[in-house]
Amino acid sequence: MKRLIINVLIFAAFVAGFEASAKVTADAKVDVNKWISANFGKGKTPPFSFVYNGIRSDEFIRKWDFSSEEWSSAEPNSVGKHFVWRDAATGLKIECDVTGFTDFGAVEWVMRLTNTSDKDTPLMDSFKVVDKTFETRSDGAFSVLHARGSIGARSDFLVSQTPLQPAGTLHLQPEGGRSSDHTAFPFFNIINPDGKGGVVTAVGWTGGWQADITAVNGKKVSLTAGMERFHLYLKAGETIRTPRIALVFWEGENLMAGQNKFRRFQLAHYSRRIDGKLAEAPYASGFAMTGPKPCTENGCLTEELAIAMARRMKMFDIVPEILWLDAGWYTDSGAPNYDWCDIVGTWTPDTTRFPRGLKPLADEAHRLGAGFLLWFEPERVSRFSWLANNHQEWLLHSPTRNSALLDLGNPDALKWLCNHVGDMIEQTGIDIYRQDFNHPGKSFWTANEAPDRIGMMEIRHIEGLYAFWDYLIARFPKLKIDNCASGGRRIDLETMSRSFPLWSSDYSYQEPCGKQSYSYGLNFFLSQHGAGIFDPSDYMFRSALGAALVTNFDLYTPANTVADMQQVMAKFKKYRPYFYEDFYPLTGIFDTTPDDIWLAYQMHNPADNSGIVVGFRRAQTASDRYPVQLQGLDPQATYEIYNDNNGQTQRMTGKQMSERLMLWANGKPGSVLLHYKTVK
Numbered sequence: 001m002k003r004l005i006i007n008v009l010i011f012a013a014f015v016a017g018f019e020a021s022a023k024v025t026a027d028a029k030v031d032v033n034k035w036i037s038a039n040f041g042k043g044k045t046p047p048f049s050f051v052y053n054g055i056r057s058d059e060f061i062r063k064w065d066f067s068s069e070e071w072s073s074a075e076p077n078s079v080g081k082h083f084v085w086r087d088a089a090t091g092l093k094i095e096c097d098v099t100g101f102t103d104f105g106a107v108e109w110v111m112r113l114t115n116t117s118d119k120d121t122p123l124m125d126s127f128k129v130v131d132k133t134f135e136t137r138s139d140g141a142f143s144v145l146h147a148r149g150s151i152g153a154r155s156d157f158l159v160s161q162t163p164l165q166p167a168g169t170l171h172l173q174p175e176g177g178r179s180s181d182h183t184a185f186p187f188f189n190i191i192n193p194d195g196k197g198g199v200v201t202a203v204g205w206t207g208g209w210q211a212d213i214t215a216v217n218g219k220k221v222s223l224t225a226g227m228e229r230f231h232l233y234l235k236a237g238e239t240i241r242t243p244r245i246a247l248v249f250w251e252g253e254n255l256m257a258g259q260n261k262f263r264r265f266q267l268a269h270y271s272r273r274i275d276g277k278l279a280e281a282p283y284a285s286g287f288a289m290t291g292p293k294p295c296t297e298n299g300c301l302t303e304e305l306a307i308a309m310a311r312r313m314k315m316f317d318i319v320p321e322i323l324w325l326d327a328g329w330y331t332d333s334g335a336p337n338y339d340w341c342d343i344v345g346t347w348t349p350d351t352t353r354f355p356r357g358l359k360p361l362a363d364e365a366h367r368l369g370a371g372f373l374l375w376f377e378p379e380r381v382s383r384f385s386w387l388a389n390n391h392q393e394w395l396l397h398s399p400t401r402n403s404a405l406l407d408l409g410n411p412d413a414l415k416w417l418c419n420h421v422g423d424m425i426e427q428t429g430i431d432i433y434r435q436d437f438n439h440p441g442k443s444f445w446t447a448n449e450a451p452d453r454i455g456m457m458e459i460r461h462i463e464g465l466y467a468f469w470d471y472l473i474a475r476f477p478k479l480k481i482d483n484c485a486s487g488g489r490r491i492d493l494e495t496m497s498r499s500f501p502l503w504s505s506d507y508s509y510q511e512p513c514g515k516q517s518y519s520y521g522l523n524f525f526l527s528q529h530g531a532g533i534f535d536p537s538d539y540m541f542r543s544a545l546g547a548a549l550v551t552n553f554d555l556y557t558p559a560n561t562v563a564d565m566q567q568v569m570a571k572f573k574k575y576r577p578y579f580y581e582d583f584y585p586l587t588g589i590f591d592t593t594p595d596d597i598w599l600a601y602q603m604h605n606p607a608d609n610s611g612i613v614v615g616f617r618r619a620q621t622a623s624d625r626y627p628v629q630l631q632g633l634d635p636q637a638t639y640e641i642y643n644d645n646n647g648q649t650q651r652m653t654g655k656q657m658s659e660r661l662m663l664w665a666n667g668k669p670g671s672v673l674l675h676y677k678t679v680k
Contacts, residue, residue: 032100049131053122077103091117108246115234140193147185157521164215176440179492197251200262204493205243231454281548284322298328345385362429371431398443405444409460437485500528512543517592536564547579578603596620610677617665644673
């Protein structure tokens with residue numbers, strides 16, 4: 001990441017052109033300086049809204065004191081401007097930092113709300129961080145490309161394209177206070193009626209959010225987005241921040257022009273950088289599989305066994321980039337009467353199994369040329385844990401949950417967490433910090449908030465989460481963060497700016513069709529995400545193929561061959577770079593969950609005109625062949641196509657491949673992987 005994004009909701013918007021006036025069109029190139037001036041300038045109604053003391057902001061905001069100044073953005077190819085509105089009567093001040101990205105025709109903003117008076121402010125309601133109507137010159141029906149969140153099912157991140165009916169509204173809102181949980185995913189594309197331009201929209205708030213996209217008429221569409229729950233006043237001197245909004249304006253032949261532009265925008269401006277380079281997602285392997293009953297996940301792992309497992313990988317020449325230790329390493333988590341989740345909130349190594357702590361495991365990983373990943377779930381606190389027994393004053397309780405929530409809005413709790421986890425990272429030698437979050441926060445926030453402070457508990461918790469991660473990144477500039485929440489239930493632009501999801505879904509670990517489906521859906525919006533596999537077959541490996549891969553192979557039975565496991569690692573490293581390039585869904589936008597379909601996609605590098613095609617014939621699919629039309633190719637070039645199934649090559653022109661390329665998979669289920677490049 002070229003900069004740390006503090007408190008973000010991101011939104012990417014309309015194609016093409018926003019004119020210098022308040023009128024917004026979607027058919028021309030965007031001048032971000034003009035767009036910012038037109039929407040945030042003096043005397044303008046800004047593109048956000050709220051209700052203050054019962055009155056809508058558009059009725060009074062232009063009368064407030066206003067000032068602006070330019071500021072130096074740390075981002076390349078960008079301009080920064082700072083705007084301030086202040087109500088002289090009540091002392092409420094709204095500061096808005098806006099960044100324009102000249103390389104992508106994009107705009108983002110985030111706000112801070114401060115009570116500068118010595119009295120409480122009036123109530124604020126329904127704060128919409130973006131409230132904007134867009135207009136296009138083409139006439140007809142708008143549509144929205146959007147996805148589900150994760151529920152631990154085959155339908156995780158399932159993508160749909162929904163037409164907007166006249167005066168109709170598409171409402172998007174996740175569940176439980178996690179940003180990509182269940183019903184909505186915080187990235188979506190508002191598409192013009194002609195299909196050749198639009199607005200990729202992403203929400204970056206890591207709590208509860210909502211968005212409404214409404215067809216005003218055949219040429220206008222409106223978007224509002226903000227926190228799901230916001231009804232509060234500010235005490236004297238109090239400051240809060242909002243989500244961040246970013247608008248990425250696109251145009252092209254079809255909606256994938258917008259999707260790929262957003263993928264590249266996210267990589268360029270919202271991804272971690274280490275020593276000036278993109279922090280690449282890894283190939284990772286676990287230390288051990290779950291043992292016999294009553295062992296739970298890692299509950300029977302010992303220092304000796306973990307080190308032996310690592311050395312066994314070295315013996316077979318399959319040492320990963322990261323050795324991964326997940327849940328169950330902490331005090332009492334291996335006790336016979338406890339499961340791993342019964343002790344979360346005790347973040348000290350189990351000295352019965354790890355008498356020297358976890359540093360010997362990290363040291364062994366480093367000796368073998370790998371990094372070391374360690375799992376935490378700091379926000380959930382079990383009733384049997386150290387935190388529950390020693391710091392009840394830091395915990396929030398919910399009538400619907402047995403566990404408690406560590407209140408990251410509590411300064412003492414946040415300071416302890418920063419220091420404790422930071423010291424563990426330093427003393428152990430952790431290279432990737434993995435944070436899980438297996439129970440939704442919403443019930444804890446609602447159970448502990450006053451009726452006139454709705455949303456405040458959530459705001460403080462999410463601010464604390466970002467402050468914690470930013471502290472770790474500042475203290476350990478080379479540290480990578482893996483973001484997990486029962487799989488991929490807290491994926492948003494805020495978390496993606498600091499981390500990546502190495503385990504995108506908790507759907508059945510060994511069922512390949514689910515991996516195919518949710519990876520297909522995530523690829524529409526994001527480059528960096530991963531899945532796990534337990535066997536090295538081609539079908540399973542290709543089902544989980546992406547920018548990251550997690551393996552947990554059985555190294556003690558003849559179930560797998562050394563050659564197969566070595567091949568998985570080699571092929572992953574060969575094909576991984578393509579997942580940072582352009583994505584094309586060759587089988588379209590449809591229900592990817594049935595067992596009787598073909599599913600296929602293309603990753604294309606426009607810089608060197610090469611790419612891969614991955615296709616799946618599922619178990620009940622009748623035909624062994626499926627024709628596809630590749631995208632992004634040079635029609636005049638000749639390509640050499642390597643078939644990873646049989647090692648054979650063939651040559652075709654770009655025109656032929658764009659018109660019809662036949663995929664073939666013998667057997668059900670079956671898969672195919674093609675690698676193409678131009679012939680020089």
